[in-house]
Amino acid sequence: MNAPGNDPAESVAPDRPLRFDVVTRILHWAMAVLIVTMLFLGAMLVGSLGNYHRVLILHETTGIAVLILAVVRIGNRLRRPAPPMLPSISRPERMVAAVSEVLMYVLFVAQPVVGWALVSASGAPIRLLGGVHLPAITPHSAHLYHLLRDLHTLLAFGLLAVFTAHMCAVLAHTLLLRDQLLSRMTFTSIRRERG
Template identity: 55%
Template sequence: MDSEPAGYNLLARVLHWLMAVLIVGMLMLGAAMIGTIGNYGVLLSIHRTVGLAILALAVVRVANRLTRRGPAPGEGLSPRERVVAVASELTLYVLFILQPLIGWALVSASGIPVRVAGGFRLPAVAPESAQVYARLHLVHTWLAYLLLALFIAHMSAVLWHTVALRDGLLRRMLVRRP
């Protein structure tokens, strides 16, 4: 396309890419935690700390999105595609906040002090209970699978727009040179 597509503001772009790296790392870390025995405590500590960072960044990202509107969905999208794009974006934002909160609650329910960043202790946000822990663990796991599925769908859509449609959609989220 000849014209430059409208882009997101710089803070939105930086938060997008920073969170993308952290979330991909978290998905890989979660998979590693399932398959390890020896380093589980270290992985769990990193997982908690990165989860808290994602929560903080997500809150800033949502505030930025609410105060500084992003560009309109691509012009070539059908009404149905626009609904899917908006719904997937909203679902991702909800997961960015809900997933770390549920993780925090499940650790609270385990009765283990919630420690992040090498010892900083967070308050418990759920009662100590094996039943609550088990339910929250299941929800946390299924939301991780949903996040992975949405991530794959998001990447597939970006690839489709970049390679097949060549509509410049990806440029809206890239940091531009002056």
């Protein structure tokens, strides 16, 4: 195993790794899987004719998992600052990246909270896998339900747009610029070092 700071793929300075720490990488990929699952299940709910209640329970469970993981990620991000940006990332792109990161965290929290409030306003019980029931966080109200449903849909499209833009930016850096941006969030060198 290389000593800290001796592997150029792992650091730019002996005390400041280029790569995100392992906990951040695990949280990142877990969140990516949950977000894709949540969006997919949400789309299934719109066009579902059968198994609606089963898909709804999966969607609600995934949404609460996203909310919990988002809070954990925010805490982790505050404790563990990101490594320095790559030189290939321009100043305007750095500003866009910073704004999009904040926007993603806001959406990670807002989308499931609005979904929880939406179900609460409908008067239906909030059921998760394993028979867990969550308390209502808004009063039963048809008017509020319709407002929250529209907001939930709007946030879903916003989350999809930001998530897609994030993936496209990473792919552009990986395939066009070849600046190893993606390697900051992968585990390849960990496997190489162990082997």
